[in-house]
Amino acid sequence: MKKYIIIFKNLLSIANKKIGTIICMFISSALMNISSLLPPIATSGIIAVLTEGNINGIWFYVILYIIFYILYFSSYHWNYYTYRVLAEYYHIEVQKKLYNHLAENETIFEQISKGKVIDTCNDDIRYLVDVVDEVVESVMGVFKLLIIACIFIYYSVPIAIFVVVLDFFYIILMNKNANKIAKYYEGTRKYDDQMGDILSQMIGNIKQIKSFNLMPKLNLNLDKSRKKWINEYEKKALAEVEHYAKIPYLVYIGKIGLYVILSFLVFYKKMTLDQLVLLISYFELIIESTDTLLESLLNLNNYGVRVNRIKTILDYENNHNIDFGDIENDYINGLVEFKNVTYKVKNKLILNKVSFKCYPNEINTIVGHSGSGKTTIINLLYRLVRLNSGEILIDKENIYNYSNKVYHSNISGVYQSPFIFNMSIKDNLSLVDKNKENQIEACKRVGIHDFIMSLPKGYNTILGEGQHEFSEGQKQLLAIARALLTKAEILLLDEITSNIDPAYTATIAEVVKDLKTDHTIIVVTHKTEMMDIADRIVVIDKGRIIAKGKNEDVFKRCSLYRDLKNRTFASISKE
Numbered sequence: 001m002k003k004y005i006i007i008f009k010n011l012l013s014i015a016n017k018k019i020g021t022i023i024c025m026f027i028s029s030a031l032m033n034i035s036s037l038l039p040p041i042a043t044s045g046i047i048a049v050l051t052e053g054n055i056n057g058i059w060f061y062v063i064l065y066i067i068f069y070i071l072y073f074s075s076y077h078w079n080y081y082t083y084r085v086l087a088e089y090y091h092i093e094v095q096k097k098l099y100n101h102l103a104e105n106e107t108i109f110e111q112i113s114k115g116k117v118i119d120t121c122n123d124d125i126r127y128l129v130d131v132v133d134e135v136v137e138s139v140m141g142v143f144k145l146l147i148i149a150c151i152f153i154y155y156s157v158p159i160a161i162f163v164v165v166l167d168f169f170y171i172i173l174m175n176k177n178a179n180k181i182a183k184y185y186e187g188t189r190k191y192d193d194q195m196g197d198i199l200s201q202m203i204g205n206i207k208q209i210k211s212f213n214l215m216p217k218l219n220l221n222l223d224k225s226r227k228k229w230i231n232e233y234e235k236k237a238l239a240e241v242e243h244y245a246k247i248p249y250l251v252y253i254g255k256i257g258l259y260v261i262l263s264f265l266v267f268y269k270k271m272t273l274d275q276l277v278l279l280i281s282y283f284e285l286i287i288e289s290t291d292t293l294l295e296s297l298l299n300l301n302n303y304g305v306r307v308n309r310i311k312t313i314l315d316y317e318n319n320h321n322i323d324f325g326d327i328e329n330d331y332i333n334g335l336v337e338f339k340n341v342t343y344k345v346k347n348k349l350i351l352n353k354v355s356f357k358c359y360p361n362e363i364n365t366i367v368g369h370s371g372s373g374k375t376t377i378i379n380l381l382y383r384l385v386r387l388n389s390g391e392i393l394i395d396k397e398n399i400y401n402y403s404n405k406v407y408h409s410n411i412s413g414v415y416q417s418p419f420i421f422n423m424s425i426k427d428n429l430s431l432v433d434k435n436k437e438n439q440i441e442a443c444k445r446v447g448i449h450d451f452i453m454s455l456p457k458g459y460n461t462i463l464g465e466g467q468h469e470f471s472e473g474q475k476q477l478l479a480i481a482r483a484l485l486t487k488a489e490i491l492l493l494d495e496i497t498s499n500i501d502p503a504y505t506a507t508i509a510e511v512v513k514d515l516k517t518d519h520t521i522i523v524v525t526h527k528t529e530m531m532d533i534a535d536r537i538v539v540i541d542k543g544r545i546i547a548k549g550k551n552e553d554v555f556k557r558c559s560l561y562r563d564l565k566n567r568t569f570a571s572i573s574k575e
Helices: 002-014 019-036 039-051 055-104 106-110 114-122 124-155 157-204 206-211 215-246 248-267 273-315 374-381 404-410 425-430 436-446 449-454 472-484 502-518 528-532 551-557 559-566
Strands: 336-345 348-358 363-367 389-394 411-414 490-494 520-524 536-541 544-550
Touching (some): 002 124, 019 124, 039 055, 106 114, 157 206, 157 273, 215 248, 248 273, 348 544, 363 374, 363 502, 363 559, 374 490, 374 520, 436 449
Parallel strands (some): 363 536
């Protein structure tokens, strides 16, 4: 019992509202279960008046039947309404909670597989309402069995003891079996998660998988998880056979024994015929109620697995969570300064006393070999991680002192892979600014407006739909337009020309040159075209700044910069 209480408490810790609705579900279910116990009374009454030869007395019990069923179906309707309200609440609210938690804890995928997270967010939340429903059914099932036991005691204590002992052993055996089924069900989910994780990676890299003919090897890898899944599923199936086809023998043998005993009692006039019908009817209700109770407990075990999966995600805490300040000053000019910044991960030194400045209305470019720490600088500026020592300042103020709202309204940017959703162009842009005029202005500024207007549906075109697939370069321009809609003063551009068509590199370089007129631009790149447009260069090697200053000065003084600038794209690994 303690296990089921914990499952219910875990659910309430995930979503603790709608307590009133949950109480209504208990009340409606109680009325429904009580009304289901009343028809045998009417049936017994009809038999009693018939044996007495009083045909007119039957109408009283007919009216009772009608009252019982009106009560039953009215309470059933109420119960279904509460179920619907709770289903909507749990599905929407918990999904929001999960999505927001994932957004705030990006390191979660280092501990929990993507396959498990996706499956939990899309599938497990659908069953939360059923946890409440099965808890209600279980409580009402016990309540119903106690009432029927009292009825048996009223008519015959020995028969009541026989029925209660039989039912008790039945419940014990079935509940033990339900725990086994839940254990093997959790095993199947574990290996489903492993296969789902590989599937999510396949979806993101399907072209490479096809071009390198990787599916045979991937299938060999997947077969390990598939075999383990089959093993867990077969154990679960055997336990279910025991649940549905073996343990019930106990009840039906007891049922035959009870009928024989009752028949003898009627034959020797120790019990009337109507009492026999009443007790047989209630024994059938005991079996039905016990089966319903056991099914609820079995389902609760399975749903408990789902609740625990959700709770595991929500309980995950990013050890790198950063406390934000309360400075609400939104008048930021855009001077960025690193002062002796040091950053380590698991005692590995990534940045070592890094110091440099990035100025407004300039393109400040950071270059270096793969693994030198360039992207870490960007992540620090996004406040995704916290430095170990030193300071990062914006307009002479520590970046951690700004409020979250102010900071993110002034820092925006674009990543190496265009972050574009499979929705319309308008909806992608509306994630930042719903104003249509602002959207058009931003798209014009990056030079993609005319192409959008050439599409049959214009800004309502859904990306990836039909023949209107955007190239990587066009997606990147759209991503830059979306970044502009934030009205941020500082734009961070991390390898934005690495994965695009070469024809678009020069286009994006021109766009960036235009954007510096009213932004602080910080670029991480290994492309010569992007280095050429830089006003200032920061050269980093193995976590240390080895050169910084005006572009032409650094080119003269730093052999590493000259080497990086003269290399071809193919000779440099992506960071």
